[in-house]
Amino acid sequence: MPDLDRRKFLKMAACLSAAFGVGNLPAPVLAALKKIDGAVPTLVYLQGQSCTGCSISLLQAETPNAVTMITEYSKLSFHADMSATSGKQALALIEKYLSGNAGEYFLAVEGSIPYDMPEACVMGHKPFAEHLLDASKTMVGAVAIGTCATHGGIPAAEGNLTGAVSLKEFYKRKGKSPLIIDIPGCSVHPDWVWKTIVHLVQVGLPELVNGQPKLFFDRKVHELCPLYHDFQQEIFAKKLGEKGCLFKLGCIGPDTNADCSTRWWNGRQSWCIGAKAPCIGCASPIFAAKKDFPFYRIAKKGKE
C-alpha cells in the first residue's frame, strides 16, 4: 500500500482525534500517539503464559486475511509460531528491537505474566518479565491481545500458583505506564486485533473505552443478542439444548462488553449463543476469576 505522507497523516489524526475525543487522553498517551508516523507499524509479537489460542484465532481472519495483514498493514517482525528461524537468530532479532537498535516498533503481547514466579515463563534463558521491561524503554506502545494479556485470564484465576497478571498490571507494578491498547477475548476475535491495527495504520489511535477499542467493546453482548426478545418475554431455557434465553443457565452476555452478537465468529459462521451455548464472558475482566462464580448455573452448589 502507498505510504501515507507524514504531515497528511498527522493532520488526519488530529482531525479524527478531535472528532472522537482522543484529545482528552493523558499526555504520555498523546505523546506516544504522535510517535506513530503513519508508516506501517512493525509488530514484535511475544507470548507469555499463553495457550496460543489468540494467535491461532488471528489466522482465522478473512477481511483482511492474515497474509494481507502481514504483508500490507503490519510488518510482523517476529512471531514464534511463524518465524522461519529459531534459536540464536530469533533471539538476536527480538533483542535488536527490544534494545531500540532496529527502529520503531509496536509490541504485541499474548498471555499473562507470572509476577510472583518469573521463572514460570522464560525466553532465551531470560524471564519474559525482563524482556517486557526492556521493551518498555523502546516500544511505541503495546497491544495486549486476549484476556490473559488484558486481565490475567485463566492463569490469573483464583488459586493460581504463579501470581499471573495482565500486561497493564505488570507495568503498573513496575512503575511504568506505556501506551497499551487492551483487546480482550478468550480467544480474541481476529477482527478486533487486525482492524485495530488497520486503524492505527490509516488513522492513528482508535477511541478507547476502559483502554479497549470502543468500536468493538462499547456494547454488551446482551444488548444486540437475538435472544433478547426471549429474555423480555421471559422465555428461558431451563436445560442445555433447549430453546429460549440462556440467562438462567448462566449466560454472562448481560455483563460482557463485546460485539459477538453482531460480528459472530469464524467468518460469520456461528458464535456461542448461536450454538445455544451460554456466553461465558470470555472478554470480561471477571472471566474465570472466582471459583464460586461458575460458568453455568446447572450444578448444585454443595456445602460451603
Added chain:
Amino acid sequence: MKVDIGPITRIEGHLSIQTTVEDNIITEARSVGEMFRGFEVILRGRDPLDAQQITQRICGVCPYAHAIASSYAQENAYNLSVPANGRIMHNLIQGANHLYDYLLHFYQLSALDFVDVTAILKYTGSDSDLVKLRDWVKFEVASGKPFPATPFLPRLSGKYIEDTDLNIGALKHYIESLEIQQKANKASAIFGGKFPHATAIFPGGCTQDPSIDHISSYRSLIREVKEFIHQKYIPDILAVAQGFPEYWEIGKSKGGFMSFGLLPLGPELDSKRLFAPGVLLNGALEKVDFEAIKEDVKYSKYSSPSGLKVREGTLTPAPHKSSAYTWVKAPRYKGQVIEVGPAARIMVDYTQGHNQKIKELVDKFAGVAGIGAENLNSVLGRHLCRAISAVVIADFLLEETERIDTKAPTMADYELPESGEGFGATEASRGALLHYINIKNYKIDRYECVVPTTWNCSPKDDRDQPGALESALIGTRVETPDEQIEANRIVHSFDPCLGCAVH
C-alpha cells in the same frame, strides 16, 4: 560442545533444546519446557462443568481435544448415557479440528524447514497471492533493515528443495492452506459455536442441534478440505519425502508407542473407535491400562513426590530445584518411555489390523516411498501418518453426517452427582490425551491431565531414561552444530505443544 538451539519456533509454546555435540553428532539432548501456569491447581474447588471450558484453554491449537477428553471424563464420572447425535456432534467437531491441525502443522509449522522461501524472488507468473508475496519480500530485502522479510527470513542454514517451481508451488499451497484450515475450523464452529475454544461441547453431547442447514454447510466445507488433502497436501508430503529420503531414518525415538483411540463409533464411552487404542511395547500390542501410567519428576521443577499415578497427581512447583531442567513431567508406561502422536496412532492401529483403510494407505504410501512400516518412526513417518489420518478422518466425517437424526436429541439429561471420578481419553492431533476428574461435594477435588507433548517432550525420568524426543535427537548428525536444522526438523515432526505439555 554444548549448544542451546532454543527458543524453538514454529511450535506451540516455550520450548528450548539443550544439546551436546561431539564431532557433529548430538550425544545428549535436554528437552526444556519453559512455561508453567498450574491449571490443575486452578481447577480445584471449581464447579465440575467449568472443566471442559477451562481445560480447553490449556491449548488454543487443539482446544477441542481437551473439551472432548474432559467431557468423556465427566460422562464417566456422572454415568451419563449420551444420545447418538451427541456423540456424532462430538466427532464432527473434533474430527474437523484434526484436519485443520494437520494442515497447520505441515504448511505453517514444518514446510519452511524444507521449502526455499527465497525462490519467491524468481517468480514471474501472475498469481496475485504470489505476486503480493514476491513484491513484499523484494521490497523488504531492498529496505536495508536489519531483519528484512521476517518472519520468512532469515532462516537456518542447510539444504532446502532446489527446484524453483516446486518451491513456488509449495509457497502457493502455504497461502492456500490458510484458507483451507479456516474452512475446517468453520465446519467445527457450526456445532461448536466458535474456534478456538468451543462453548457448545458439553459432557452428554452438544447444545447445538443439527439441522439440514448446518449439515449441508458442514459437508460442503469438509469436501473442500478433503479435496485439498488429496490434491495438494499428500503430493507435497511425497515431494518432500522425495527430496529428503534420509528423513525416513532420521529422528527415530527409542521406546514404545501408545494411542488412546480416536472417534468413537457409537454413543457409549467404551464403543469401538475409528482408530483403535493400544500400546506397542517391544513390538507387542497390549491393551491400554491407565493404572500403568506414572509421572516422574526427578528432572522437573516440582517438589511433589515422583512416580505418582494419574489419580494421585499433585503439583508443587519448585522453580529453583537444582536437579530440574524443565517444567514438563516425565510420564512413563510400565516404566517405559513412550512416543505418542500420529505415527504411534497409525502403528497401533496397523499392528492390530483394525482399520482396513489405514492398512491399505500405509501399504500404498510405504510402497510409493520404498520404505517399510518400521520407518513410520521417523521425521517423514510422522508427517506421512498425519496425512493418512487426514484422509481417513475426512471420509469418516462425511459418512458420520449421514448418521445424524435431525429429530432426535443431541444432549443428555443429567443431574450432577455429589461425588464421583472418571477418566476421559482421546487422541489430540499430536497424540494421546488423558483427563481425570475427581468430584467431592459437587466440586472438583482433583483434576489431572496427561497430555501428548508431556510424553513426547518429557525429560529424563527417575531411571535417567531420556524422553521420546530426547531419544530421537541423540545420535543425530548435524552439519552446522550451532544452528542444527536437522534437530529442528526432528522437533517439528513431533509437533510439540508446550502449553499442553505443562499446562
